[in-house]
Amino acid sequence: MQHGKPYFFVGIGGSGMMPLAMILAGQGARVAGSDRSLDSGRLPAKFDDLRAKGVALFPQDGSGITSAEQVVVASAAIEASVPDMVAAQRVGAQRMTRPQLLSTLFNAAPLSIGVAGTSGKSTVTGMIGWILHACGRDPTVMNGAVMKNFASADAPFASALVGRGDAFVSEVDESDGSIALYSPRIAVLNNVSLDHMPMEQLIALFGGFIAKAGTAVINRDNAEGAALAMTLPAGRVTSFAIEGEADLVARDLAPTPFGIAFDLVERGGAPLRVTLQVPGRHNVANALAAIGAARAAGVSLVEAGQAIEGFAGLKRRFELVGEAGGVAVIDDFGHNPDKIAATLDTLHAFPGRLLLLFQPHGYGPLKVMRSELVAMFADKLGEDDLLVLPDPVYQGGTVSREVTSADIVADVAVTGKRAVHVPARDAAAAHLVAQARPGDRIVVMGARDDTLSQLAAKMVAQLRG
Template structure:
């Protein structure tokens, strides 16, 4: 009998690609989402319907049978009507992470991508290389992979292939990384986001211990320390301008691309990425290391990665009008934000930044590191505006707020201000942006940020008709 699943929160960045993979493998998929009930992001739900996924209000009406497996993230409260309905009809329940891990662990070639930053990009790069070389992988990503997106498939955060490889990013923030048993484990970096460094060291160390090959960033201090505990017969190291198995040298940055020379043993191979920044060079080295571990010749990997065109919301150029460039970016923790700002600062133009924090808890965890990173980079003429954190409901501790971060920054002389309402924050930047400025919308866990960036570009066009 065809397996039936009901996804509570089917439009979420972790839920949607999993639903797409199961639908592509012939399962019967239905789901609900409060964003759908609120009438927002209609194109996303149209895309799900086009895949044959039935959508219901999040009122319990879609859960009617004990034959349905109800899938929800750990964040879904038991009081949500769908969860009440599941209990009433006796439908079995699974966490999203458990279902994904079971699909991953049942695959022939399991490539798991871990690390605080860069997971989605590395996953997309690996998926693209394997796809381009005819390996037909299945890819589970938390972001839309532009290589696989098309007008009739705009939300391509998953790829359903018939090959042996299953490539997935794995999440440390909820501890679910412990569920995965990779053949090839990629560890990009280790830094603060949701958990303490001690917790992260344990989670990443256990993940690496399960793999037959670990691809690890020797240029990241925490990852390098973990690499030192892994036998040389099980590890592939990579670094930028350092000592490792895979080394990038002679970096040549462009505003929206970067080239480098890849050293692998005695080989020196030219590589050009269609995504910018030193951090993406590290991501490319991680991806190349992973596919080489899966049997791809390094020359083929270095050639194929040229065709990777990036992910939605990863330093994505929204447009340019009146001399002002608008960029949409996923930066939301100290490392990600630093990587984006460093990439931007390699070229002229003031920065006008709108950063929406992705919750009060993360602000508390990363307060000191976030302030230090921003204060070290913001220059006279730049401006950072923080609205209040995105809030999805439920109870939360508000010990550290956007106002606290701004107070810390202004005490260090950084050009930053707190404008609690997001629309007002965006309007302020639109009103003050000058020709040559780069306006950057940053943040995570809020699908409406991309629309905000597009709206800001439109508002600039109205202000500056061409």
């Protein structure tokens, strides 16, 4: 696309904003932005990386917005009282939400590949991006997480890839309803489960998304996804399943602590053995989704299967941060019942007690997910495991605190599982480090807070004494 006007991102360091800004800068647009984390000195390396890509950074005090020619990009959650938004109103600058801008770029691409679903979006997006890259297709990729395959000393925050090929691969968020803006050529639907909104709304949004696609790649192991697949003509659906009946099937799974192998079978053909560098049954499902999308994009089964073996994973997705004193520390993005359950199942396949620090990603989601979270922890926690919850992420603004971490802990404790509320996050981490003994696995879990990775690294250092 040609970019005439300059862009200004309010909250440019966010996991959804930063890769979009990187893509625009890589396409030759003039990009600037502000962020509260920049003002407070948090995660300076992230902002150094943006500057290195030619992005101008300003305090979030309105000083960076001076012209009606600027396009101000901000999430719907940014309040009108934020100085940048006041300045945008004063100078008459055009405002766009992140999804409005992203969908404009996405829909303009000759081959738009959108990845939707409650869980696994970032991983599948990274897998598709890596397959296409490895096969010489030079895709553009918009991700919400750092893709290890593309990260380097020169690109430490590689949550975006700017290519010259026809494919634009992007994860697509349903949490604010903006998924309706996207018109994918290839749509991936990993799964449908409770997260940000009632199930009826989720089903309607995902159904509308896949209905626009020339090919929809859908998980038949997920009941809601399988039902949505039935609403489309069979010729427009590529289904996948583990040990089931589908167009793409994984059989004979062989897990290891940090990887998994399986037989890949396409429509009853000869099996192709595939070994992933990421662990867990859920990542086999993610791989099937990515291979299905690659097949729809014209990549052969053998090429896709061989390429995905080189996928190195994502930052904060079951990432081993370090080991000390016989204790492993793992950083993970788990923040809803399905994601957390998948991580716990993967870990429980091997011996060792689990010490979990779960920081909820907001008071609103905690209210929506309360009963499902409690039921999941009651089911998935081992009797020797320990769950510690600090208070939820809070980054300013007005918010209702009807359900708190203390409520979740009280509900879990009633089920007989071990759970503790330690309000301050650093104190919660110190509590787990003090409890740890050889053979334990400490898992730091949560979303919307990039400093959780720093906390995990700090815990490794504390274990080393």
